Amino acid sequence: MITLHKQGEMTQKLCSNCSLHALCMPVGLNGEEMADLDAVMKQSRRLKKGEYLFRSGEPFASLFAVRTGFFKTTVASQDGRDQVTGFLMSGELIGMDGICGQIHSCDAVALEDSEVCELPFVNLEEAGSKLPSLQTHFYKLMSREIVRDQGVMLLLGNMRAEERLAAFLLNLSQRLSDRGFAANDFILRMSREEIGSYLGLKLETVSRTLSRFQQEGWVKVEHKHIRILQPEVLKTMVAGCEHAI
Amino acid sequence: MITLHKQGEMTQKLCSNCSLHALCMPVGLNGEEMADLDAVMKQSRRLKKGEYLFRSGEPFASLFAVRTGFFKTTVASQDGRDQVTGFLMSGELIGMDGICGQIHSCDAVALEDSEVCELPFVNLEEAGSKLPSLQTHFYKLMSREIVRDQGVMLLLGNMRAEERLAAFLLNLSQRLSDRGFAANDFILRMSREEIGSYLGLKLETVSRTLSRFQQEGWVKVEHKHIRILQPEVLKTMVAGCEHAI
């Protein structure tokens, strides 16, 4: 890993040298353009499990690309209810909700020790107006988030508990597989309660539904270790709601 | 209303002369910048009630700003379930889901006779790279949509039927009031079924809940004509879920 030493103690990692460039911000950029993107990035930041990347209400200045690790985002209501709005893994972008209003509207929490790349938004805007392909790519990332949210709405508004859980497992499976991990054998980084919050279910329902899936022989559940034994069955279960995956 | 006559039959309406400029795309632009935005707009288009502005799967080329009228957007699943993902009124932007993928991922349908301004996306990108304030404003619009979606997730994942309906009525009330209409006396443009789909409820539940609100004296319901008699009560009901409104 190449690191540039700036101002003595800070180290900067480069997009142009990152294994995630096929998934993350630099998608579709040529070498020269990628160098401009390197100039956008401020520095990388490490977080311990449980640490907040930012909290709702804090001033917004930067987007963050997950480099390693795993995050959740949550929106909270004053009366304590909170809703997990997303789980984020490497190459995914956190913080786009802060652009309008210049204030973060959700919390972002590391669910395991993680590292993020900080992309100051002013730099990104400036680079975008020079680089049409970066510009376009960033529009697409925001649009993709809107489409993802539509899928979650479909899931929360229309699907039954078992369909929600099947869609959830298939979604994780797909994204892990995109990153070169096993599609059907993985560790959940989030608790049953967090899964439930994301899916609009109580943790007991998540637990029961996983147990039922296991009894049917569709998955093997060992605490947080999940093996999908019959992905086709899960796919059948959400057939007709492809959008939600 | 000033209209420019281009190519004989087409007429073009101008942002610089539109009463919605405080709510719509031109927010924060000066006169010169607004002229550039006028150049972005292709033409306006009229739709009859029930007509589709676009359908899921069609190629994406333009965003649409609602000029007059009322729209819904829906995502459909093959098995017929469909989820209303939004209701849009004047000054609001439709189609941002199409940017990633260059394909519309939802249907947009006029719920009354309507008129939209067509903003070809390539024009918008081009104008954005010249006009930083337009650029920034467009980022903010996309971000606002993401934040709105988070609110809907909170609503669908955590709230009870009566809270959802209260949040829905208050949201409509707020947006109508922003447009200079009465906040507490309005006509619903959508059916009970469409409200239910948006809120993750069945139409019978919407109907029953409205009846209960009326019995309690909080609202007066006459078919599609709604009068909010005690907005404070509705507000109390969703207190602690401000985000969802």
Place this chain on the structure above:
DNA sequence: CGCAACCTTGATTCTGATCAATAAAGGTGG
């Protein structure tokens, strides 16, 4: 005017929430 779409209301069912008890895992400090 007649039909179709939409709405209301009631009776019943069912899914998932709640309440509760126990078990297992993971982290902490001695």
Place this chain on the structure above:
DNA sequence: CCACCTTTATTGATCAGAATCAAGGTTGCG
């Protein structure tokens, strides 16, 4: 490294809210 404590997960029993099924009424369009 182990004992303890906290957090997390599983499972069962019961309950409640919303869905479903059903019937009748209203509106408005062709």
